[in-house]
Amino acid sequence: MMKTLLKVDEINTYIDQFHILQNVSFEVKTGEVTVLLGRNGAGKTTTLRTIMGLNSASSGSVVYKDEDITKQNTHHIARKGIGYVPEDQGIFADLTVGENMRVAMQKEDDATKERMDWVLNMFPDLKKFWNKAGGQLSGGQKQMLSIARAYINENDLLLIDEPSKGLAPIIVEKVMESIQEMKEKTTIVLVEQNFYMASSIGDSFYILDDGMTVHSGKMNELKDDEVLKKKYLGIA
Amino acid sequence: MRQLGKVQISTWVYLLFGCLLAVVPFVYDNLSMLFLIIQIFIFGIFAMSYDLLLGYTGIVSFGHAMFFGVGAYGVSIVLERNEPTLFFLILGILVALGAAAIISFIAGVLTLRLKSHFYAMLTLALAGLFLVAAEKMRSLTGGSDGLIFTIPDFFKDRTNMYLLALISLVVIFFSLRRLTNSPLGRVLVAIRENEQRTMSLGYKIFPYKVIISVISGVVAAFGGVLYALSIRFIDTTVFAVDVTLDALLMTIIGGVGTLIGPIIGAGLIEYAHHFLSELSDVHWIFERWIILFGIVYILVVIFFPMGIAGSIKNMYMKRKHKKEAKVQQKDNQIAS
């Protein structure tokens, strides 16, 4: 039995007066890639933001490594080893690629250098455009930079929000490759609309609909479940 | 029906207070005290006009003194250049209010589209320009020497002046209360609470803001008119930032968005000003009375954003809430 790294238990989140998350619960096992699926507006992004403490849950709990982090500040949560790649990538536009990495780095030890080598090896574009302003990068490069920023620290969990969104297929392949390699070292929660990508790297899945967790299981089961796919994901 | 009944009770209470105040000059004729109360009435009017802006549309103006000054100068200039007859007094008032309406309309159209920070700064700058203009246009305003003028004999009598100010205060209070309880007032409150949402409900916000800023400007100018009449002298200090700050303190401490609050605030601050300044012979620290109010003001902003009147209202509501929870919910929705 694999260990539970993150447990989200019945969280409710409001944005203004809108009840976005309604009793969302799921578990993330160490070493797995857990995929959150669901239509636009189902609450996937809000779920990740609530875990990070960027939105606050009005009830329920988020437990990470057996510690309740629900009410903690975002920076504390990040320091506990959770990396976040937001939907809009969150690149600091006026800062260069190198400066973006420098802001992200929490330490400058050998392990960080090792990860930096891996990052530059995986995404040679970042090395090439090291001194270019983040705002001038292409969409794919921004995605790579955002992933690199989250990976550079000693994180045990990465929350990655729709990395394939708006990218050319060839870039999607590259991003997938990187996630597949990162998977060896860290646990990942992935929000993804691209079912091909989700199904080829995911281990288990949860489906959100209207702010509720409506289904869960192993990825390989979902692949063959045409009814479920059609009902919640609009895939024939 | 219930709502109506409640309004009537409070209306009677306010009217009773008004009548009690009207008797004061006949039983108590300490001139300096009467003068102080007149000032309270006048600044009550001015602060209410500020509350109309801040409390009902959420606009912070740093230039409200502009309208106060325009009103004061308008009536002063007309009276200084003509015979002090009732005709010229009324003409002067009309000139003052007309000028304030035009200026507040133009200023409103220019500034009200800006975000709160910028609006505050721009109004500060505009009021600054009026101050400079008043200092420079010596032939009209007398520059920093100011203007001395006479008013019709009838109002030279302190009691009559007192009654004029009181009646003005009461009439303006009820008119503004009527205005803010009207459908227009509800839209204004909605703007303050959530501009985006009000917009998405299909209300064009901008015209409402302009209307309210014109009404507020005219009422402020009327405050300025009474101020000038009550002291029969005027100089450029009516345009000073301090005048706006006074209105701000009175409104915040008294209670934003309540109309009665600013009057209470005006009473407190004018009285404290008078009382604590007298104490400065005892100890110089009392000359710095504004510190006390500054600190109270800051605490109010942080802890009691509803001010005195708003907090009392809240407490009253809460107590009532326990008794008749269901009915109350409806009232609350309307009141907020």
Next chain:
Amino acid sequence: MDLIFSLTLNGLATGMLFFLLAAGLTLIFGLMDVLNFAHGGLFAWGAFTGVWIYGLSGNFFVGILGAIVAGLVLGAITEYLIIKPVYGNHIQQILITLGFMLVLTEMLKVVYGPNQRAAQPPEYLDGSFTIGDVTIIKYRLFIILMGIIIFALTSYVLKKTKIGLIVRAGVMNKEMVQALGINIRLIFLAVFMVGSAMAALGGFLFAPYSGVIYAEIGLDYGIFAFIVVVIGGMGSLSGSLMAALLVGLAQAYMQYYVPSLALAVNMLLMAAVLLFRPQGLFSVKGVSTK
């Protein structure tokens, strides 16, 4: 020739003082989205505290140090007590910082007395020297130099150091900075303290320049800081420098030729910028630190 040179030097010196006052304001706005209407109060406190310590110690640079320390301490108090409770609420921010401005000004009178104070530059910065047919007043030159040093130092910190990069990142995307494990509250506090210290330093340098200081200089010069920040573009440091020099020069020339309209011209300039180019004259993207 001498006159123009003298007016220009005067304008640049005034501009540098405006810059010191506006720099903190613009950084605080850019990073925290807070417009601090009490900022001018820190200028006045810097002036009085610096002059007091200068008088006690007899050393001008100890006075500078005193003003900076006063700015740091008051900045920390302001952020913690006044700004922190009202983050994210613009109206409350405007109201509360304005109230605090009143308190700061009055407190100044309580602590240092209600009267104005005279201030003189130290001997080695007093007087003037001539090159060819132009006279240069030493102290003005000194202010310009100080302004250049502070600008260079701040730019260096913002561009090259990690904390500077974090501040700039925070201006662009506060949430992401937090999600990277950085406590943005501490960054806010640090920026607030540094910005206040710059204002306080500006106040102290102003004292011997004008020769006399009074409690209301905070309010009077605070207005200039707002004018500068608006013209330069909120959140832009170099924009503030350019705007400060522009306003300083305008002020110096107007004061000589049409003194009565000096303030009015700058007010009009600000009104025009607010109405027609609210992002500021020197800012390309609205918020930028370049």
